[in-house]
Amino acid sequence: MPPIVSDAHKENRKKEILNSAFVCFAKKGFQEATINDIVEHSGISKGAIYNYFKSKDEIYLELMSNQTVQVYENKKLELSKKKSAIEKLNFWFDAYLEMDPFLEENKAHFAIHIEFKLHASRNPELMEVLNERRHKYFVREIAEIISEGQMAGEIKQNVQPEVFADLFWSVIDGVVSQTIVYKDYPYQQTINEVKEMYLQRIMTTS
């Protein structure tokens, strides 16, 4: 149904393209994957793709925006049910504990994200965007939980919220990123130890 098409349809079409692009980028990497790959995988013509996106780069960018926000929003909902700070942190750790990082789909996710960070590291403007996003969506989130916990007396006063928020994501990132290459990596054990270690370090000893 070509013309005078609903906005919903157009959104769908964009999503179809993004989904195919995601699969292709995941399989081959951004550079290696071609527009033709996306054409073949999506069944959408080359011209149509360029009707929705100005360039291959734009597909990449939009893919990244959506993903980050999506992941974050998903968690946010469930998180609102938790009460104490430690419960919330536990929730975050458990989210990673329960996820299977060796699942092809998940590996693809990480791979694309890492690739994107790499891409960004060579592009100052993009770095700025990622920096902001990291703070707005991730660091602030954990830092606030820590502050909350300090006010409630659950977490030691000498813990700097920002630093430990950075630390939290660094550690998660470090563990997760091993799994895309090292296939016998003891993921769950490591996450568990990380959790223990992290909480032991920040919790007030009653």
Next chain:
Amino acid sequence: MPPIVSDAHKENRKKEILNSAFVCFAKKGFQEATINDIVEHSGISKGAIYNYFKSKDEIYLELMSNQTVQVYENKKLELSKKKSAIEKLNFWFDAYLEMDPFLEENKAHFAIHIEFKLHASRNPELMEVLNERRHKYFVREIAEIISEGQMAGEIKQNVQPEVFADLFWSVIDGVVSQTIVYKDYPYQQTINEVKEMYLQRIMTTS
């Protein structure tokens, strides 16, 4: 009378090429960097480069082999002077603490390594190679220190050497990799906290 060139000379040329390749890959990424970039940077002709390496991929591969081993061997020497396990772990942490990860050269190092891991993640054979290398050069190294520490009574018996060795590198990797994108990242504070946390978790409490 073909000009017989000494093996030493051949090794030198290979190293020149690899050095230039390193710089170029660091600056633009493996895919973006072209053979012409390497030609320009090294001053070595295109034909000559293809005399020493069968393909651009091969340059990449060899670059990675050398680098990993090199980093490891460097540390190994100094490490042999340390006596206790905790001293040795401290040494490793301090090595990262003292390094400036925002230095362009170092960032380049990490970027290339991450890119290579990504590359490998899409190539089973390469993954195998990386797996082995990680174990042989890195995991085993820390695991042995931990075992040593347990025998000496410095480290808790319930600490699984392999898991904590994996953990060690995951955490380091996680922290370091943030620095290539996030420019205000509190690197030293984070490394310090990681060190504290890690040691606090494994050391026997006297």
Next chain:
Amino acid sequence: MPPIVSDAHKENRKKEILNSAFVCFAKKGFQEATINDIVEHSGISKGAIYNYFKSKDEIYLELMSNQTVQVYENKKLELSKKKSAIEKLNFWFDAYLEMDPFLEENKAHFAIHIEFKLHASRNPELMEVLNERRHKYFVREIAEIISEGQMAGEIKQNVQPEVFADLFWSVIDGVVSQTIVYKDYPYQQTINEVKEMYLQRIMTTS
């Protein structure tokens, strides 16, 4: 019940399209200007444009036909008021003298015409059409004036009407076409000199 649209309405739409096409072709040239440019400028949909014209080329062709005739018809009216041949030639020269060839709109006019002539020079059929038009509308016009003038004794007998008609347009064309590129070109002075020179050459010396 297909909506029966009046012929007048259809003519109007065609004119709207042609006007927009003119602006777009003038701004970018025929090849550079796209159907989308015309769509944007006219506010008429792509499909509608193709209802009125079979192709982009057809738009171009029709545009050229109209324009030439239009310019000619405009002048024709005023010209009928002049009496003597010299007065008529003066009128033609003055028409060009009074026009500002650096006005963006006028420059566009010339540019399009020149481009079209170029286009035609590579297409024998089109050349034929232009040839005829040139004679029918332009050369004959001036040649007749000259003949008139000769009969009235105003113009020398040894002046060949056809040659000097060709000459007239060549010279005008030559002067005008400089202005589309050379911005400091002394247009009015040159036209004036041309006029002097031309009249001095053909007028009988009393």
Next chain:
Amino acid sequence: MPPIVSDAHKENRKKEILNSAFVCFAKKGFQEATINDIVEHSGISKGAIYNYFKSKDEIYLELMSNQTVQVYENKKLELSKKKSAIEKLNFWFDAYLEMDPFLEENKAHFAIHIEFKLHASRNPELMEVLNERRHKYFVREIAEIISEGQMAGEIKQNVQPEVFADLFWSVIDGVVSQTIVYKDYPYQQTINEVKEMYLQRIMTTS
């Protein structure tokens, strides 16, 4: 003989490409002619062409530079033999009188030049270049001759050298450009009349 090739050979290669480009551009126009056309006509590979020119535009530009200067330098030599100003002007007129503008090769020349001017008219930087070139190579040339003639008493004092130099080229340009479209155009008669008219206007009447 690919590598370590003489500069002369490289210049030749460039000329081959330019020649083929000239033919292709003349036949189809700059936009219409493709790199593939040039590849086919020259027998030189696409890659090789891009080794010598950064882009299709650059080929065009260089083609134009060369041509203009070439035409000018050719005339310059013969011109130096003429003594009086009127003789020199006669020489210029005769140069155009003797040339056959209906010869396919010559038509191509003009067509390309006109197309280039059109192209330039939409590109301010290029216009600047053309402006300069026009003055440096063409206007100044004629203006100097006129001044010379005035000092020698051959040419009227009230003739403004710059204006009549502009006029000279405008008129020539106007006449020549008719020939690319109008095939029955009385070229020689018109040039002859132009010459008469021009000289009659500027020469002192003894």
Next chain:
DNA sequence: CATGAATGAGATTTCATTCAT
């Protein structure tokens, strides 16, 4: 062995035209 000109497959992107609604 060194050189660097030549190659050409293949990548991205554009745009006139069609046609289902």
Next chain:
DNA sequence: CATGAATGAAATCTCATTCAT
């Protein structure tokens, strides 16, 4: 008749690799 999403041929340009000298 109007609409504008879809199409895909074709254009420009890149770059790893080869090979004659």
